Amino acid sequence: xxxxxxxxxxxxxxxxxxxxxxxxxxxxxxxxxxxxxxxxxxxxxxxxxxxxxxxxxxxxxxxxxxxxxxxxxxxxxxxxxxxxxxxxxxxxxxxxxxxxxxxxxxxxxxxxxxxxx
Amino acid sequence: xxxxxxxxxxxxxxxxxxxxxxxxxxxxxxxxxxxxxxxxxxxxxxxxxxxxxxxxxxxxxxxxxxxxxxxxxxxxxxxxxxxxxxxxxxxxxxxxxxxxxxxxxxxxxxxxx
Numbered sequence: 141x142x143x144x145x146x147x148x149x150x151x152x153x154x155x156x157x158x159x160x161x162x163x164x165x166x167x168x169x170x171x172x173x174x175x176x177x178x179x180x181x182x183x184x185x186x187x188x189x190x191x192x193x194x195x196x197x198x199x200x201x202x203x204x205x206x207x208x209x210x211x212x213x214x215x216x217x218x219x220x221x222x223x224x225x226x227x228x229x230x231x232x233x234x235x236x237x238x239x240x241x242x243x244x245x246x247x248x249x250x251x252x253x254x255x256x257x
Numbered sequence: 258x259x260x261x262x263x264x265x266x267x268x269x270x271x272x273x274x275x276x277x278x279x280x281x282x283x284x285x286x287x288x289x290x291x292x293x294x295x296x297x298x299x300x301x302x303x304x305x306x307x308x309x310x311x312x313x314x315x316x317x318x319x320x321x322x323x324x325x326x327x328x329x330x331x332x333x334x335x336x337x338x339x340x341x342x343x344x345x346x347x348x349x350x351x352x353x354x355x356x357x358x359x360x361x362x363x364x365x366x367x368x369x370x
Contacts (some may be wrong), residue, residue, distance in 0.1 A: 183360040196356060245303040246301075248293075
């Protein structure tokens with residue numbers, strides 16, 4: 141089966157611009173997560189979708205970040221306007237069942253490396 | 258507060274030796290733990306997981322040990338190979354916080370041939 145795919149793999153934008161990241165989860169996975177790793181620090185949770193609904197968005201840093209999952213398939217994460225501190229690697233992950241279910245681990249994509257200059 | 262930390266940021270081992278990567282956590286409500294391996298340019302890859310009602314779980318060449326008394330998690334890799342070189346992350350899930358995983362900063366494992 142195809143894994144979690146993210147697009148683009150790299151993005152370089154100027155401060156103040158807008159960027160939209162896309163994630164295609166594994167087919168059939170209702171749970172979709174966004175995480176990011178900033179400045180070589182730990183990977184931090186951003187939000188969790190179950191189908192098209194936001195289950196938990198407690199990790200979203202501020203209102204410049206908007207995540208959507210229309211139709212419960214792919215998801216987008218928009219940053220508008222981008223700031224320097226938004227630079228990092230944004231990971232998407234999906235799972236069939238909840239995160240703490242055995243045999244339903246999170247499958248991560250390869251990430252989008254975002255550089256804001 | 259919540260934290261998942263690693264005792265050593267880097268670990269260098271000889272090929273064929275066993276590796277032990279350690280992780281400390283502070284939230285006693287955490288009930289599910291996972292180890293991930295991340296190679297350069299790729300996303301984290303699931304290795305093995307364990308629930309808080311267990312203290313040991315084995316996979317292929319890997320073993321995870323959980324000591325809830327001291328809130329400590331470790332990953333043991335047997336007969337470490339050059340392909341095991343990567344950054345290893347532990348992550349915890351708190352049962353009442355849904356799908357949120359809390360990751361540690363990672364340990365870089367380097368295997369010398």
